[in-house]
Structures are given as structure tokens and as C-alpha cells.
Amino acid sequence: MARKLSIAAIIIACFLLQSTIFQVLSFGSISPNLLVIVTASFGFMRGRKEGLWVGFFCGLLIDLFFGTYLGIYTLIYVYIGYVNGMFRKFFYPEDVKLPMLLISASDLVCNMIIYIQLFLFRGKFDLPYYFMHIMLPELIYTILVTLVLYFVILKINQKLEEVERRSAAKFV
């Protein structure tokens, strides 16, 4: 229960930050993608299932408020969470390289899918431009934010796991 509430709070906070403050703090109208960080982090920290659910709710929020068709973002984020969950066995909290790599890849893949679905199919073929001016800046900004946000999420998760262990021990 504590876990569900905390995750809900994290998702809501990140969605609100991303749609308000980070839009004001954008560099050249590019803002970071906090929800990808959250989804990917819970994926590789907690496994496929939790990644999937966190991705589901992150994507659903974007779909409800900003999506053109309901379900596109939900699907993308669900897969991001799930695929990141497959890397759980390689994840060690002390090692920051893998999380960075996974979050960057997730952000890039997310943007790539959006480009293909919503731009390429409308005859906008200038991928190099979109890559250099939309995807890459967002990637860099997202990595910068990850340096802070990832450790916050990691700490919260460790706290939660500790609480869960303790309550489990109590019942045995």
C-alpha cells in the first residue's frame, strides 16, 4: 500500500512538474521527459510487472491531457517499462552507468516511435533535422535531470523495500 501511494505521488509530481515548471524552464522550447525517467527506473529497479504498471499510468496521464488519440502514449510507456524490467538482473544500485544508459535509450526510443507514428506517416521525412533539434536536445536535458531525479527515486525505492522487508519479517 505504501508502495502504491508513493509511486502514485511520484508519477503525479513528475507529470505536474513536466507540464508546468519544466515548460517554463525549457531551453529553446525543449523540455526534459521526467515520466520516461520514472517509468524506466521502476522498470529496472523492480522488474517487468511494476515497470509495466508505472508506464501504464504515466502514459495514460499524457494521453488524457495531451494525446491526440487515447492509447498511443500508454502503449509506448507500457513497453518502455516492460523492456526496462528485463534488465533487472543486471541492475545494481551502486552502478549508475546502466540506469543512465537505459534511461537515455528509453527516451530516444520513445521519441523515435512518436516521430514514426505521428510525423513520418504524415510525410515529414526530415529525420536528421528532427533528430538534431528535438530528440538530441531532449535526450541531453533528460540525462541532466536524471542525475538528480534518478537518485531521488532510488532512495525512495530503497526506503520502500526496507519497510516492506520489515513488515514481512514481522508477520513471520
Add this chain to the structure above:
Amino acid sequence: MRRRTFKRKSKNALPPRYLLLIVTISCIVVMLLSFTLNLSGGPLKVAAGYVFTPMQQGINRIGSLLSDSIGNLETLQEVQAENELLKRQVSELTEQLNGIQLEQYDVENYRKLLSLDEKYPDYEKVAAHVIGKDTGNWFSTFLIDKGANDGIEVDMNVIADEGLVGIVTSVGANYAKVRAIVDDISQVSAMVLSTSDLCIVNGDLILMNAEQKLSLTKLKDDDDEVHVGDAIVTSTVSSKYVPGIMIGYISSLDYDSNNLTKSGTITPVVDFEHLQEVLVIKFLKDTTGLEAE
């Protein structure tokens, strides 16, 4: 207790693979449904609106308070100088206004004589704050803090700084989503103010990013009378946009390869980067009846 743990285990027994499959299928079904039936969330959306809109409003209020207090640090002298200047301007403008009012009176008289209706009725407008922007970097949609409760409906036009900002694309009880005209999938039927030649104004992510401009296409200008610097307004034949709203000024214009139409770019009058307050025109240009005939 044991039963509870057992129950939990059986719930966890559904492998993530199948869960993924179920979620994927339901997402695709919802996507198709929303594509064909134009659904957009229904009750889920209403609930989400009640949860998130107040929070976004709060954050934005804090943000504007902060920026206001930074603005207050401007020195008093500057403000006084500005005040002086403004006072002079006010007196000048008042004089101008008097003249114009007289002319307006004349115009109204002539209109009455010609039994013409007012060409551009004064539409009722609602002021709204921008409370959230698209979380991604691909599209230019934003949320405003007025919704169905304030009489906002889908397809109402949104303006700011006397220029067209966009159109309402979906409405919740206490918020509405607006698609800006600079959005990559936005298309506005427009015309050149001086010659009434019709054209299409498209949002273009590349143009907007690089030069803060909109693209203009399909301008038929047989007499070659349209020039750079001409004003572009929404057209009278648009099905969704109220006619005569300023969009921007032509900044470049060239013949297309077919030599029949022209295309170019427009500099919008609205500053889309710093939108804070907008006005929603509470008037729906209803052409459904006409199309049916």
C-alpha cells in the same frame, strides 16, 4: 494470514508476458475506438481534470507570483520614467480615440443607410490562464483553466494579443485543451486581408523551431498583388474559425513549382513562447447545416 499470502501469490502468478499482452490489446482497442468514434477519455478524463487542474493552477500561481516579485525589483526610477511616457501616450491616444469615435459614428450611420449588419460582431469572450503545456516536445497543445463549466465548447477559437492562438480540441469540466496554430498538425483556412485571396496556414515544427514562423501554402494570387508584409487573417470560408482574426504577416513568398499557387512563411502576431493569458471566443461557427445541404 496464510490465506491472504496465498491469495496474493495466485494473483502474482499471472506472468508479466501475459499482462503485457492484455494491456497491449486493450490499448490498441482503445486507440482504434478513439480513432473511429472520436472518444477522448470520458469519465476518466473528468476525474483526472478534477485532480490535476487545481494543482496545475496552484503551481502556475506560485510561478507567476515569483516572476512578479522579480519584476518588482525594477528600479522605481524606471517605472516613473515609464509612467511619464505612458501618461503622454494616454493623452495622445485619447485624442485619437475621440477622432475615431466620431468616424465610427459616421460609419454606423452609413451602415444603417445601406442596411448592412455589423461586419464583425463583438463576440463574447472568456479570459483563461494557461495552466499546463504539452509534456513532449513534438506538439504545441496546452491546457487552460476554463472548461465546460464556463461554457467552453470544442472548436471555439482562442486568441491572445489580438491574434489567433488556436482552437479548443477537447473540454473537461474545469479545463480545456487548446491546439495552437503552430502545432505541426494544425491547418487554418486563411486569407490575405488586402486582396481576400484564400490560402492555408499550416503549423510546422521545423519552421517554428528555427525561425518562429508558420508556413503558408496554396495561395492563389493570379494578379500578383500579394506582397511580403501583407496581413493574413482567418478566412470567411473556414469551417471552424471565426472570420477576420489576425494571424500574422507574410515574411516570405514564392511561386510553387506548378506556377499557379504561391507558398511562403508567416510571422505570427502572437508570442507563442510566453503565452500566459488567452481569450476564448464563445461563438461556434456552425457550418454543419450548410454542409448537409
